[in-house]
Amino acid sequence: MARDPNPAGEERLRDADRSQSTILAAARDEFAEHGLGGARVDRIAERAGLNKRLIYYYFEDKEKLFQAVLEHAYRDIRTEELKLRLLELDPATAVRRLMEFTWNYYLAHPEFITLLNSANLHKARHLDESETARALNSPVIETLAGVLERGRREGVFRGGVDPVHLYVSIAGLAYFYLSNSYTLSAIFGRDLLAPRARAERLSHMTDVILGYLSRS
Amino acid sequence: MARDPNPAGEERLRDADRSQSTILAAARDEFAEHGLGGARVDRIAERAGLNKRLIYYYFEDKEKLFQAVLEHAYRDIRTEELKLRLLELDPATAVRRLMEFTWNYYLAHPEFITLLNSANLHKARHLDESETARALNSPVIETLAGVLERGRREGVFRGGVDPVHLYVSIAGLAYFYLSNSYTLSAIFGRDLLAPRARAERLSHMTDVILGYLSRS
Amino acid sequence: MARDPNPAGEERLRDADRSQSTILAAARDEFAEHGLGGARVDRIAERAGLNKRLIYYYFEDKEKLFQAVLEHAYRDIRTEELKLRLLELDPATAVRRLMEFTWNYYLAHPEFITLLNSANLHKARHLDESETARALNSPVIETLAGVLERGRREGVFRGGVDPVHLYVSIAGLAYFYLSNSYTLSAIFGRDLLAPRARAERLSHMTDVILGYLSRS
Amino acid sequence: MARDPNPAGEERLRDADRSQSTILAAARDEFAEHGLGGARVDRIAERAGLNKRLIYYYFEDKEKLFQAVLEHAYRDIRTEELKLRLLELDPATAVRRLMEFTWNYYLAHPEFITLLNSANLHKARHLDESETARALNSPVIETLAGVLERGRREGVFRGGVDPVHLYVSIAGLAYFYLSNSYTLSAIFGRDLLAPRARAERLSHMTDVILGYLSRS
């Protein structure tokens, strides 16, 4: 029952859109901070500076709101990914570029990580119901496949690399470090989020992936 | 006096221990399934088949119970890790062995992953307060450092590898894949948990790490 | 000025009338289905296909809307009753005719029953405030008094029958059966609304009243 | 999930039972006064002088509470009905006795009427789910059948009278008058609940039914 904004009445329409965006941003922050179970609709309303009732008016309930937040989060990262133009770079640079992007995106959008964790805790049922999910079937995989293929043809990359697995590995090397930085820091007794540590991580990650891919 | 008191003190103690273990197991499952925020004390009592009041009797409150669960989870994996005896193997085999162990442990203990995610969502404050946390400072790092050093000396591994980063990478390659399998499956439209896919993942992971470490 | 004003004043009025009627019909159905307490203004607007705000524009609030619905319901049944022309029939036929009418009207207008029940739950305060209520002081009572008197004079009816009580009895025999058909069906384990059962009921009702009224 | 009170611990048990009864009585009054839709759980708790949470503890939700109230109401009237011992009286007296009982019971228990109205507004779904409902299949019907049969054999009652219809008629003559007394009073401009009017009603009702049944 999403509002369908119809043309007439520009002013009002803009308000409706703005309200929805404000709610989405507030919800994203709240969900990111507390997870789906720990998030409070009251707090979302407060953060948004809007009446709680309005949240239900536009998003029906907490679950649907979470779904909307999730879809937006995906849309956002995909949009950025598309700007990378990896195919215009030489294979090694392209992979490096993708890793930097991934790393920096996660750093700049820590909420993305916690949102995904929440989504997975709930077995991604918020994506199942979402038509958008399918559409998100990231074209980055195809791009990456292209990069790998070219690297292999040019003799710089090994062959037989599954682009999905590689993509997951790149993401995983960054994601896990950041997602679990608190427990890891506690256990290893060193602050993994210190600037120096962060730089080292990106460097290590890149070494791992390029070390693996490179044909001596 | 209407009470019918249990016999010997020892048996009573054993009962008490058993109750605590039962509660911990029930709590672990509940926290794993719903996260800290979504877990319900009532459900934990139900799962344990014990009165809710007992939970408070033994663990004070929900937070402390979570902390206890978390500590146990760490203790369990560390205990298993210690059995690996990596230093008795040649470096490449040792790394391979560690990866297999990590992968299989996560697969066998999916609750470990969600527990850690919950702990991180709460910025690991449950570990900060825990004296146990320090003690968990994994000796596996030192072991891994030994393996790497030997590999370097024997000329099979590259030098300059930080064992902590390597450990995190190994964990991350496995963890992220499993932790995010629901969203990844939804997005890539393939079931990442199918037996075949799982075997492929371990193989890929190993290739990545050994490919990176190996000196031509 | 972005408004596109409807043409002639007359049409506008007709629109206004139509809107009011539409709202009244929707409200009648909603109140009948859910009672005053269970009725939802939102649903009334939906049923009417009109903006909720219009309901307040025309009827002030939910209570006043209910009152309007109730008055209409009374007006409707009274209008029909007046068409019966009972005085033109012989006494027994007149009574029979009244019973048939009552029975069939309740059957055709089940909402009338639930509306009255709601009104009574609220101690008929919606009628007290209504000037119309007085006007509804059913002329059917006088008519019925006439019928009874003539029957007595003609020696076919017993004397001493209070027309109000008789009227209430006729209504009650029909009303209770229909109003409580769900609980009665559940308890007696037979469907009181099946066509056959309905026919039997009218027959029984008529027997009771005419059996009572008839002399010898 | 109704509490099942087990033997041990008499004191506590009694408290639990008392709490449940208190809640039921408070709920009965609230539902009777406002209907299911208009009843407020808060008010029930207040009336009962007990914590609102306890209502949910014992009755799960508002609907189930209503169902429990309804079952109790039926049980109560059936219990009284069974004490009538109609078969020990001569047929006309038995019928008269039943009518008096019905009339007086409704007068003494006005909540019974509004509860039934609420139940019917909701299409008796609260009885459908109730196993008790079946058991309530009033034995009064069989008793009434016996009375009618004996009356016929003794030549004082007409034959061919369906006891269910007769029962419904007796109930209806009383029920409708009381259930709708507010609207009827408003419309006829006379107070139907005044003592005098009440006495007249019982007298009229009895005349109708016995007049109908009597063989000249």
Added chain:
DNA sequence: TATGAATGAGAATTCATTCAT
């Protein structure tokens, strides 16, 4: 050690109603 009863403070959601245009 163990447990059923009880509670206060929320939490999500609903609802009649009003605003602004």
Added chain:
DNA sequence: TATGAATGAATTCTCATTCAT
């Protein structure tokens, strides 16, 4: 006349926690 946006006050229900025994 008509409508989408917005709101405050409930309302049902939940939850961690404590009481009393």
